[in-house]
Amino acid sequence: MALVTRLGDETRADRDDVALRCDATDRPLRSLNPQPSTLNIRLLAGLPARLHTSGMSDIPPAIELRDVSATYVERANRLPVLDRLSLAVAPGEFVAIVGPSGSGKSTLLDVIAGLIEPDAGTVAVNGAVLPAADRLGKSAYLRQRDLLMPWRNVQANAAVALEAHGVPRREARSRALDRLREFELDAFAHAYPAQLSGGMRQRVAFVRTMLTDAPILLLDEPFAALDALTRSDLHRWLQDVLPGGQRTVLLVTHDVEEALLLADRVLVVSPRPAQVIAEERITFTRPRRRSLTLAPEFLAAKARLLIHLGTAAPA
């Protein structure tokens, strides 16, 4: 008989207050290239990156990519994934990148994290252009796969980033427990990942990520593998535990709704090789609850983004 206990992930219905709180005006999307995959895309590559920042011009952007190109090499095949891509994210800003599957969004995050050195272009963190090796440790990465180590319990998994930095094990584990308490996950501190549901595992992975204290969070479709209810639950959770403005967040997703719920700004990238083809500033007041997704302003913004993604016909 299975003695495994499924912990967490109460599949409660969304109990959001029904009142819609949004102040977004139905202004047109700043369209940089209404017809992707034409030569006009090149226009964007030439623009100075500062143009797409949030306007805090005196502070250097937390992340700034200039004309970054990257190729994916698999045996004899060389696949251009990023083509002179430029973007900038202001400190404390939450930027979502949406694009079709396989458009090189993950490669983009790998480049920023320092796992990949681009073929061309520069990557600056807090205003300083850094080579890949020096970018490692500057940002915390959360992926679609939670990457929890099955042999470590929740507390030990949360401590992974600290231990990787060389923090002594005891101190790392006790700091991890403090943080788990903060996120109300301490009840599961001694459970193993295999005993947890997908949503709980991703929460633990998130706590592990937060413990790096890296000012930049890179989220690579962290909720894509979860069911819709759990995902919505985690959207709410993320907004509660991640108060705006404290961390710079770059979220890669193909879920337009997720991008609109979480981000300050949404960038749309083209199919491979990826370039930024459109952007939309999101000004709905926070916290944004699930009910917002039914508001006309929200639906309008969603439609605009979908048109740019090429998955919806222009109205």
Add this chain to the structure above:
Amino acid sequence: MSNRWVTQIVAPLLVLAVGIAFWQWRVEANDTPSWFLPSPRLIGQTLIDDRRLLADNAWVTLREVLIGFAIALVAGILIAVLIHVSAILERAIYPIVIASQAVPLVALAPLLLVWFGYGLTPKVIVTSLVAFFPITVGAVDGLRSADRETLNLLRTYGASRVRRFWMVNVPSALPSLFSGARIGISIAVIGAVFGEYVGANSGLGYLMNISAARLQTERVFAAIVILAAMAITLFTLVALLERRVLRWRRYVTED
């Protein structure tokens, strides 16, 4: 709980008991001479009567097994780490590791006798030679099985290569290292007995050899019983250690 106890302990014992009873019955019914096939009762009697002789020789064999296995474990892990950290060493060492298994022990054992005499050394060499292969292969596979994305995650956390190795590769290697060790300890017993068969003046293999020649077949069977018990016990000890160390696997496999 009780259901599990029945299937894991009672059922095999029952099968064994029925087999032994059948054996006893056939030997008695046919009046089979004991030099041809001794009855289970006679074997049991021999186990009691010859307990000192059997215990002394069993201790010799057990020592060979334990020393040989320990050497195999240390050497196997060291070689696996070398193979893992360097592609050049992998190409240099792995073929030799595999070739070491192609050398027929039947040919090697007499040579070891010439070089090292009748003592402990040639048996320990044969034992460690057979046990180290599954341990090395298990460790190499285990080290390789480490998840790439997890390793990359640790890179983004700024972990050094050595730290990544300890935090990801080593724990990933443990399950298959233990599988290798379980196989290794079982065949280490065979290795030790084989070493004794070729040339020795003590040990269960030696005892079986001379007892067979003297047609003391019940003593051969008594030695086999001891050897089987030894192999099962050693295997169980490794398996118990594995369960203790790899506690987390319970949740993964029962899922």
